[in-house]
Amino acid sequence: MTENSTETHYTHTEDSLQAIDAYWRAANYLSVGQMYLRDNPLLREPLKPEHIKAMLLGHWGTTPGQNFIYAHLNRLIREHDLNMIYLSGPGHGGPALVANTYLEGTYSEVYSNITQDEAGMKKLFTQFSFPGGIPSHVSPECPGSIHEGGELGYSLSHAFGAVFDNPDLIAACVVGDGEAETGPLATAWHSNKFLNPVTDGTVLPILHLNGYKIANPAVLARISHEELQQLFFGYGWTPYFVEGDDPKIMHQAMAKTLDEVIQSIHAIRQQASGQDKIERPRWPMIILRSPKGWTGPKEVNGLPVEGTFRAHQVPITDPATHPGHLAQLESWLKSYRPEELFDEAGRLIPELQALAPLENRRMGANPHANGGLLLKDLHMPDFRSYAVPLEKPGSIHESDTTVLGRFLRDIIRLNESQRNFRLFGPDETLSNKLNAVFEATNRQWEGEQIPTDEFLAPDGRVMEMLSEHQCEGWLEGYLLTGRHGLFNSYEAFIHIVDSMFNQHAKWLKVTRGIPWRRNIASLNYLLASHVWRQDHNGFTHQDPGFIDLVVNKKSEIVRVYLPPDANCLLSVMDHCLRSRHYVNVVVAGKHPAPQWLDMPSAVTHCTRGIGIWTWASNDTGYEPDVVMACAGDVPTLETLAAVSILRQYLPDLKIRVVNVVDLMRLQSASEHPHGLDDTAFDLLFTENKPVIFAFHGYPWLIHRLTYKRTNHRNIHVRGYKEEGTITTPFDMTVLNELDRYHLVQDVVDRLPQLRNRMAYLKQQMQDKLIEHRQYINTYGQDMPEVRNWTWGI
Numbered sequence: 001m002t003e004n005s006t007e008t009h010y011t012h013t014e015d016s017l018q019a020i021d022a023y024w025r026a027a028n029y030l031s032v033g034q035m036y037l038r039d040n041p042l043l044r045e046p047l048k049p050e051h052i053k054a055m056l057l058g059h060w061g062t063t064p065g066q067n068f069i070y071a072h073l074n075r076l077i078r079e080h081d082l083n084m085i086y087l088s089g090p091g092h093g094g095p096a097l098v099a100n101t102y103l104e105g106t107y108s109e110v111y112s113n114i115t116q117d118e119a120g121m122k123k124l125f126t127q128f129s130f131p132g133g134i135p136s137h138v139s140p141e142c143p144g145s146i147h148e149g150g151e152l153g154y155s156l157s158h159a160f161g162a163v164f165d166n167p168d169l170i171a172a173c174v175v176g177d178g179e180a181e182t183g184p185l186a187t188a189w190h191s192n193k194f195l196n197p198v199t200d201g202t203v204l205p206i207l208h209l210n211g212y213k214i215a216n217p218a219v220l221a222r223i224s225h226e227e228l229q230q231l232f233f234g235y236g237w238t239p240y241f242v243e244g245d246d247p248k249i250m251h252q253a254m255a256k257t258l259d260e261v262i263q264s265i266h267a268i269r270q271q272a273s274g275q276d277k278i279e280r281p282r283w284p285m286i287i288l289r290s291p292k293g294w295t296g297p298k299e300v301n302g303l304p305v306e307g308t309f310r311a312h313q314v315p316i317t318d319p320a321t322h323p324g325h326l327a328q329l330e331s332w333l334k335s336y337r338p339e340e341l342f343d344e345a346g347r348l349i350p351e352l353q354a355l356a357p358l359e360n361r362r363m364g365a366n367p368h369a370n371g372g373l374l375l376k377d378l379h380m381p382d383f384r385s386y387a388v389p390l391e392k393p394g395s396i397h398e399s400d401t402t403v404l405g406r407f408l409r410d411i412i413r414l415n416e417s418q419r420n421f422r423l424f425g426p427d428e429t430l431s432n433k434l435n436a437v438f439e440a441t442n443r444q445w446e447g448e449q450i451p452t453d454e455f456l457a458p459d460g461r462v463m464e465m466l467s468e469h470q471c472e473g474w475l476e477g478y479l480l481t482g483r484h485g486l487f488n489s490y491e492a493f494i495h496i497v498d499s500m501f502n503q504h505a506k507w508l509k510v511t512r513g514i515p516w517r518r519n520i521a522s523l524n525y526l527l528a529s530h531v532w533r534q535d536h537n538g539f540t541h542q543d544p545g546f547i548d549l550v551v552n553k554k555s556e557i558v559r560v561y562l563p564p565d566a567n568c569l570l571s572v573m574d575h576c577l578r579s580r581h582y583v584n585v586v587v588a589g590k591h592p593a594p595q596w597l598d599m600p601s602a603v604t605h606c607t608r609g610i611g612i613w614t615w616a617s618n619d620t621g622y623e624p625d626v627v628m629a630c631a632g633d634v635p636t637l638e639t640l641a642a643v644s645i646l647r648q649y650l651p652d653l654k655i656r657v658v659n660v661v662d663l664m665r666l667q668s669a670s671e672h673p674h675g676l677d678d679t680a681f682d683l684l685f686t687e688n689k690p691v692i693f694a695f696h697g698y699p700w701l702i703h704r705l706t707y708k709r710t711n712h713r714n715i716h717v718r719g720y721k722e723e724g725t726i727t728t729p730f731d732m733t734v735l736n737e738l739d740r741y742h743l744v745q746d747v748v749d750r751l752p753q754l755r756n757r758m759a760y761l762k763q764q765m766q767d768k769l770i771e772h773r774q775y776i777n778t779y780g781q782d783m784p785e786v787r788n789w790t791w792g793i
Helices: 014-036 063-080 094-103 106-110 118-127 155-163 183-194 225-234 247-273 323-334 400-414 435-439 468-480 492-511 546-550 566-578 599-608 633-649 678-685 699-706 729-735 740-750 759-779
Strands: 083-088 169-176 202-209 238-243 284-289 421-425 462-464 484-490 523-528 558-561 583-587 610-612 626-631 655-660 691-695 715-718
Touching (some): 014 094, 014 118, 083 094, 083 155, 155 169, 155 202, 225 238, 247 284, 400 421, 400 523, 400 566, 468 484, 468 492, 468 523, 492 523, 492 583, 558 566, 566 583, 566 599, 626 678, 626 740, 633 691, 633 729, 633 740, 699 715, 715 740
Parallel strands (some): 083 169, 169 202, 202 284, 238 284, 523 583, 626 655
16 A cells, blocks of 8 residues: 555554444534534434434545544644645535544534534535625634635745745645646646755645546546656656555555555654755655545445546535435434544544644644744834935935845844745846845755756755746745745746735635734835836737736735835835735836935835925925826836926926825725825825826726725826737837827826926927937937936926
8 A cells, every 4th residue: 555665564453453443433424414414513412304404514534634634643643743734726625624623622612512412513514605704614713724725826836835944844745636737736746855954844745636626537547656646746746556445455455555655754854953055856646546525425326436537526416305315414423423423412522532643733723724823023123224325316316126135135044033024036136136045055955966056055045936926835835934025037937826825815804814824024026127118028928917907806905115216125025025914016127217215205205105306396385386206216217207207397386296105095094095185195295186107017906996085087098008028118108109299298198287388398208219210220229318318306
């Protein structure tokens, strides 16, 4: 039943294996009960239709296999005093994790109404997939979980993120054979090339081959034993096989295999601890092949169920109105012999209670699965000491992310002893100009190195793999187990993790309402190489739409920041890295650009989140004729350039410049905690004056955020309109009509008093656009008056 056996042989007594089998039967019984019953939880009377739930929801197919794994891991934890958490990749196996955390006692500790007796069991059953109850998958409500059932494909990435910098932790990760077909999971097997056996913990993958997905065979379940073994050997793992359907044989095989696996893990770690140069180890993994819906009905309505796709969800579909189905369900439940497992009060008998680990060694109670319990504040340098010195607005050009890199470098240095901060990204740390971090650390890399490599070491704070999925999953696992991090990425390609962001935001939203869950560090994104400065990459790299997705989430969870310069970026990032339980999205430029605010002004502006730039405005003491608003570094530059033209040609025109750093300030205070109330919004944007708004992203987002505002009808937004190519930086703004010349024309068009007398100015702006096109087509760069423009008012 097992391969790759070591020379040490393990035997387990029949009594010990029978006890594990009984515990497994108890978990299976509770799992079936959750799916079907709302009364008569211990079958103390014949099963009746009124004992059955009106709606039958849940997933049986993966559940018995996961119960089997959990019971055997409990034994391993007790015998070896292991620090272990459990990740359920086939996350719809919610009944299994709820059942097991109930059996070990954790569930009743966090939910005092779900007591360890018949009444508590009834509530446990009734709440499952029931209005006002709990979901059918492994959800945040389930103690011990750091992986949501909807996150198909990310379990192994989360497991690795959990064990980075946790040398004592083992993350047992059950991978479903359907899940194994997803791109993220298929790539995640390579995470073993990044695991340091001295400073990091251990991931124990358990590939659960039960043969089917919802309706189709699973690919890995239908390839030969030899091919499967070679596949994982090629990935760098040592696969151990446990295969069959006879419980007695399978218990012996699983117990023996786990003993061999834990011996292998201990040997790897012991060997690595005594070496100066660490060779990448070949970590063990388990391939468990068991029938889908194991121990369930063999057939229903004359069709085979166990071992087929029909076992995926609810095998017996109509017990409330179909007498044959009711009898079959009762027979199924009684096959687990509950009278042997639970006493008269409905408690698990003491002999079986003793099989669960104790206190925090229980997988449902492990503090690493409630990471806020372990979270420590970062040691933070004073971000003000990294300020770009500035005598007047626009007098200096600097790369915003280059400046930020020095701040991040010193955060890494200050937290070296705590080992609780990492930077994640898909091979873009240097490209995004965060070069300074490599003065303090390297990329973590356990593979072969050659002399021409740079910044690679077995122990580093930077995690890079050219897979946004892995970087996101690693970071989420790192955060969920009580640490801090930052994900830097090209803006256009952060869309690759849209669904992962969705699920993490949902996790944060749900856990805010669970009293026993503790807040974790925020998920921080730095999006650089953004839409307006992708001149050499072109259209494929031009997409600012991630922030549109982000603002769909609950307002108490999401924040979006568009700092206009380096000092504002420093202030914003300091705030984000100190924050808890948010998703923070920060968009910043990497190319040298004008710097607008000195540090004291930047702190004030970022604290406010939105404000009038008085030095760029000339409406002090007057009602403005027009409001020029901007959000984002390039829109801010083009807005100020347009203002300089307007003030040159129309010195009497009263212009108010409003800059937005915190995008959610635009939303109503009733919709978002950062939102401005209507009075404050009207004071900034007026109640009836034209507002020309230059925005970093798609224009419609500003309209979404402001549609209820008094002056919304007068807000005209310029932003990205899906026009792009390989071109000059300024031409990107021209193609999308966000440039200074279009903004000036917008002002002329929207002020009736200017339309007739400013025809010459409008034509001059149109001529400038023609001149621009001719110039870049001839010289391949922007006009000198654009390249060399500075704020001179």
